[in-house]
Amino acid sequence: MKLLPAFSFLITSLFYSTFSSAHSGHDHNDVAEVTVSNAQVREFLPASKASVAYFTITNPSQQATTLTKATLDGLGRVEIHQHTHVDGMMKMEQVISLEIDAHSSIEFKPGGYHLMVFDPEDELKAGQERKLTLYFKDGNRVFTQAKVVSLHDMSKETSQKSKEHSHH
Numbered sequence: 018m019k020l021l022p023a024f025s026f027l028i029t030s031l032f033y034s035t036f037s038s039a040h041s042g043h044d045h046n047d048v049a050e051v052t053v054s055n056a057q058v059r060e061f062l063p064a065s066k067a068s069v070a071y072f073t074i075t076n077p078s079q080q081a082t083t084l085t086k087a088t089l090d091g092l093g094r095v096e097i098h099q100h101t102h103v104d105g106m107m108k109m110e111q112v113i114s115l116e117i118d119a120h121s122s123i124e125f126k127p128g129g130y131h132l133m134v135f136d137p138e139d140e141l142k143a144g145q146e147r148k149l150t151l152y153f154k155d156g157n158r159v160f161t162q163a164k165v166v167s168l169h170d171m172s173k174e175t176s177q178k179s180k181e182h183s184h185h
Contacts, residue, residue: 051076051117056149056163058089058134059171060141068141070095070132070163071125071171074151076117083154084115089163090148093136100128114154143167 056072070089076082087095097112107128115130117123125131141147145165152158 051078051082051151051153051157051159053149053151053159053161056161057166057171058132058141058147058149058163060143060165060167061137062168066135068134070134070149071127072149072161072163073122073124074117074159075122076119079119081116081118082157084117084151085113085154086152087132088150088152089132089134091138091141092134092147093138094134096133096135097130098133099130141165143170 052075054073054075056070058070059068061068070087074084084097087097089095097115098109099112101108101110111133112130115123123130143165146162147165149161149163150158
């Protein structure tokens with residue numbers, strides 16, 4: 018019976034040392050969080066099987082980070098895409114992962130990076146908000162709310178941004 022307390026101590030020590038070493042190698046106190054702003058998802062057009070989402074992702078940290086996946090509540094499938102110009106033609110292709118450099122931002126916008134969204138579980142209506150989750154290679158996740166907007170509102174906003182930047 019004298020071995021029972023010693024055995025119990027050994028098991029407990031092994032558990033905590035294994036847990037702490039599995040979680041070592043990074044420090045949560047000095048990590049600058051990736052942020053997401055201006056997240057929007059467009060309502061599905063009549064008879065459309067896909068829609069699009071835009072946002073800006075900012076990495077204020079000292080290290081690059083890699084976006085690997087996104088989900089949006091109420092949508093069965095979300096893919097990261099980009100537009101590229103190949104031989105004078107614009108082409109859209111899926112992106113498996115996207116590196117965001119240290120101290121930089123990437124704007125997901127028409128003609129560039131964007132999320133393609135598919136298989137709505139229910140109708141997306143302008144004015145709603147849906148939880149957007151971004152997943153990173155290092156295991157971190159970022160959550161935000163994406164505002165559901167109409168094509169008209171999204172077009173109006175894009176037009177307004179172009180006018181604001183036309184003086185540059």
